[in-house]
Amino acid sequence: MAFWNVITRWIGKLDKIQVEPFLAVSNGQELFVKGRVISAYKQSRPRAKNNPLKNILATIRRYSVSSIPGVWVEVKVGEKIERVLTDDEGVFECFLPFHEERTVMMTVQPEDPDWNCDDSEMEIQKIEKKLGLISDIDDTILISHATAIGKKFWLSVSKNAYTRRPFPGVSEFYQKMVRDKGYEMFYVSSSDWSLFDLIRDFLQFRNIPLGPILLKDKHINLKNIWKSGGGSHQHKLEKIHFLLRFFPEMKFILIGDSGQHDPEIYAEICHEYPQRVMAVFIREIHPKHSESPERKEMEEELDFHFIQSTQEAISLAEKLQII
Known part of the structure; x- marks a missing residue:
């Protein structure tokens, strides 16, 4: 027991639980709130000069947290209160x-009065724009080598938000979409919620427009950390469906890559919502696949554009008058 106490102190675990807020977004009529209840841990802010060893320690701390299932969370906006139960992954969500109001409060309702709990609050983002851009993250804006497990794993544990590299031109492209045409940004990824703060900090540091980030609910810990970002990508389809339903008047541009089934997922969305998708851009990870019949069909029957670089995407978007 004493040895385990030393280990938990070394990895930064704290003797309390906390609410991690992820989303508080409104379409002007409803408010959607999502978060997670976890065992708290101590984590210092990353720095660009951190060496791989420090980043690996930070990764160990990040994935040492335990999700807390089956506890009630009180979500309060003004005088309106909603109580919601965390699922098996410690995740909760609700509509109000x-x-x-400008903020939403999230408070754990402890089963045991001796529990030490930290509450959280989050600023509400009200979205009323008519154009949206839904972007994947890994190998779309962030160099991840998602199809090479060894490279991907080393990048994920040895780098941080300030040392991970974006694809050249991504900031310029997305800033043009937001600044010149007024697109609202959304990010959908197969990364898990443990990487939420890393992705948010990466976007800020690289001057890539912020927006709601929707990740995979499945909890990843140290035992299965190598699965982070892998497995089924069906949740991406579910998250995009949610955005289309929650913002029924919005039309979208979809941006992804060919490495994690984005073309197939986006094609399904195009078939289901033919009037809502304006165009699809896919970064081609494996150029040898560019001549496949499936790709040709997507280009001819759906408004798909397979590109090799962000600069090519910018030129094409200008030609299509998207920017």
Whole structure:
């Protein structure tokens, strides 16, 4: 027991639980709130000069947290209160009527009065734009080598938000979409929620427009850390469906890559919502696949554009008058 206490102190575990807020977004009529209840841990802010050893320690701390299933969370906006139960992954979500409030409060309702719990609050993002851009993250904006497990794993544990590299031109492209045409940004990824703060900090540091980030609910820990970002990508389809339903008046551009089934997922969305998808851009990870019949069909029957670089995407978007 004493040895385990030393280990938990070394990895930064704290003797309390906390709410991690992920989303508080409104369409003007409803408010959607999502978060997670976990065992708290101590984590210092990353720095660009951190060496791989420090980043690996930070990764160990990040994935040493335990999700807390089956506890009630009180979600409060103004005078409106909703109680919601965390699922097996410690994740909770709920819808509330929208009020002109600026923040939402999330409070754990402890089963044991001796529990030490940290509450959280999050600023509400009200979205009323008519154009949206849904972007994948790994190998779309962030160099991840997602199809090479060894490279991907080393990058994920040895780098941090300030040392991970974006694809050249991504910031320029997305800033043009947001600044010149007023697109609202959304990010959908197969990364798990343990990487939420890393992705948010990466976007800020690289001057890539922020927006709601929707990740995979499945909890990853030290035992299965190598599975992070892998497995089924069906949740991407579910998250995009949610965005289309939650913002029924919005039309979208979809951007992804060919490495994690984005073309197939986006094609399904195009077939289901033919009037809602304006165009699809796919970064081609394996150029040898560019001549496949499936790719040709997507290009001819759906508004798919397979590109090799962000600069090619910018030129094409300008030609299509998207920017």
